[in-house]
Amino acid sequence: MQQTFIPVPLPQQTYQIAIASGGLTQLGPWLQDRSLQSVKLGQKVLIVSNPQIWKHYGDIVQDSLAKAGFQVEHFLLPAGERYKTPRSIQKIYDYALDLKLERSSTLVALGGGVIGDMTGFAAATWLRGINFVQVPTSLLAMVDASIGGKTGVNHPKGKNLIGAFYQPRLVLIDPDTLTTLASREFRAGMAEVIKYGVIWDLELFERLESCDRTHQYRYMPTEILTEILTRSAQAKADVVTQDEKEAGLRAILNYGHTIGHAIESLTGYRLFNHGEAVALGMVAAADIAVQLDWWPAEDAQRQHQLIQKTGLPTELPADFAIESVADVLLTDKKVKDGKVRFILPTQLSEVKITDQVPGQVIVRALKGMKVS
Numbered sequence: 001m002q003q004t005f006i007p008v009p010l011p012q013q014t015y016q017i018a019i020a021s022g023g024l025t026q027l028g029p030w031l032q033d034r035s036l037q038s039v040k041l042g043q044k045v046l047i048v049s050n051p052q053i054w055k056h057y058g059d060i061v062q063d064s065l066a067k068a069g070f071q072v073e074h075f076l077l078p079a080g081e082r083y084k085t086p087r088s089i090q091k092i093y094d095y096a097l098d099l100k101l102e103r104s105s106t107l108v109a110l111g112g113g114v115i116g117d118m119t120g121f122a123a124a125t126w127l128r129g130i131n132f133v134q135v136p137t138s139l140l141a142m143v144d145a146s147i148g149g150k151t152g153v154n155h156p157k158g159k160n161l162i163g164a165f166y167q168p169r170l171v172l173i174d175p176d177t178l179t180t181l182a183s184r185e186f187r188a189g190m191a192e193v194i195k196y197g198v199i200w201d202l203e204l205f206e207r208l209e210s211c212d213r214t215h216q217y218r219y220m221p222t223e224i225l226t227e228i229l230t231r232s233a234q235a236k237a238d239v240v241t242q243d244e245k246e247a248g249l250r251a252i253l254n255y256g257h258t259i260g261h262a263i264e265s266l267t268g269y270r271l272f273n274h275g276e277a278v279a280l281g282m283v284a285a286a287d288i289a290v291q292l293d294w295w296p297a298e299d300a301q302r303q304h305q306l307i308q309k310t311g312l313p314t315e316l317p318a319d320f321a322i323e324s325v326a327d328v329l330l331t332d333k334k335v336k337d338g339k340v341r342f343i344l345p346t347q348l349s350e351v352k353i354t355d356q357v358p359g360q361v362i363v364r365a366l367k368g369m370k371v372s
Contacts, residue, residue: 004230008147008167008237010244013038015169017147017233019226023174024060027135028068030170031106037169041131042104045070048092048119049110050079053137056180061110061135070106073099077115081269084114084154086162092122106131106169112138112185113145113274117160120151124166134168137177139189139217140275143196143232146171148240148250154269158331159261165245173229178217183311186217188275190310191256193228195282196235198303199255202349204231208306215311252351255343256282259366262328266321272313279312280369287365288357289344299348318371322363329362 006017016036020026030036045065049058054076065072075095077088092107101107107130109119116134123132134146152163178186197205207227213219220228236253243250260281263272272280286303289295307314329340339355346352 006230006233006237009241010167013167013169015167015171017171017173017237019173019175019229019233021175023172024057024135024177025064027061027108027133027172028064028066028070030172031065031070031133032068039131040104041070041106041169042102043069043071044099044101044105045072045108046096046099046101046105047072047074047108047110048115048122049074049076050115051076052079053111053115057110057137057177061108065108077118079111079114081114081154081264081274084118086153088118089122089125089153092118093126096122096126101126101130103127103130106133108133108135109146110135110137111141112136113141116141116146117151117163118153120149120166120168121153121163124151124164129166132166132168134171136171136173138181138185139178140185140192141189142173142175142229143189144192144236144253146173147233147236148253149244157265158328159264159269161331167244171233173233175225175229178225181217183216184273185275187215187311188273190214191275191279191282191307191312193232194303194306194310195253195255195278196232197306198282198345198348199252199343199351200235200239200349201231204228204235205306205348209302214306214309248353251341251353252343255345255351256280256285258329258340258342259284259325259362262325263316263320265328266324267317271317276313279307279310280314280316283307283314283369284362284365285342285344287368288342288361289346291361291364292344292357294352295345295347299345302348303345314369315371316366316369320366320370322366322370325362325366326359 136146149167260277286300
């Protein structure tokens with residue numbers, strides 16, 4: 001089994017991102033391995049997942065942990081962004097109390113970004129913090145959500161407004177789990193991969209451009225998928241290591257997310273999934289950068305073509321409420337002193353942070369994206 005370990009060295013603790021085909025079977029041994037774990041983990045482990053993921057991978061993960069000597073239980077939550085709420089966290093708390101989880105106990109997130117965010121937030125707040133492990137099963141979670149310690153849930157008026165920075169003890173990425181990922185969810189993950197190409201890694205962007213097909217897992221050669229996972233995880237690790245709690249540089253990871261989150265919120269988290277909303281946000285950000293003469297139109301077009309090739313949306317519904325975007329943007333976590341911060345490209349692999357985007361420029365970009 002080929003294994004790649006990417007360290008995320010942070011002041012409080014260093015953890016590893018393990019990328020390994022068939023790696024689910026190694027979760028138990030790796031959590032017992034003192035070369036990977038800075039502390040000895042307690043015996044009690046609670047796996048949080050959803051029914052669809054559990055059906056495919058629950059027994060494998062549970063068996064690996066049990067064989068390593070852990071006492072393992074699992075708790076399932078419904079799948080979907082609309083369940084990413086404080087009410088779901090309360091359910092995890094209730095089960096943790098029934099199991100008498102201790103500070104040395106561990107919560108394992110087995111699933112996509114929604115499960116990872118909720119499990120991480122529950123771990124951060126139960127008994128003021130217990131151990132937490134990420135086992136992402138979606139491409140989006142593998143390349144982005146599972147790395148870096150952002151955890152939380154949504155508020156009805158905004159995405160991820162309730163949360164905490166809380167780092168995992170281990171991130172285990174097993175590419176084999178992508179075989180059961182729906183094509184739409186694979187494309188959603190590719191939005192985050194494209195993001196890394198635009199903000200950080202020109203070689204990754206050009207690699208994606210050279211691929212014949214980027215819209216389905218089955219068309220992705222193994223070596224390219226491995227490169228995508230490794231380069232994306234390394235990019236996220238590099239940024240997080242330099243800025244764990246988004247005091248500066250880490251904000252660039254929000255490229256496409258400012259307007260993307262507003263689109264998710266205004267469409268009730270039902271019309272677009274997170275990756276699709278990020279793709280739309282990148283299209284909007286590109287147009288804004290072009291309007292401000294910060295980014296060449298030809299580079300924006302290259303991004304547009306790659307997003308389209310990946311099968312991600314580039315247009316908003318004709319009835320999308322553009323006039324409501326401003327209000328939603330002001331509830332964004334990145335607002336500072338009443339000003340909305342945007343991440344805008346200046347060239348491929350470089351972006352800058354600004355709060356000086358005129359409202360009419362935002363409106364013009366969004367109007368240009370509406371289906372005529």
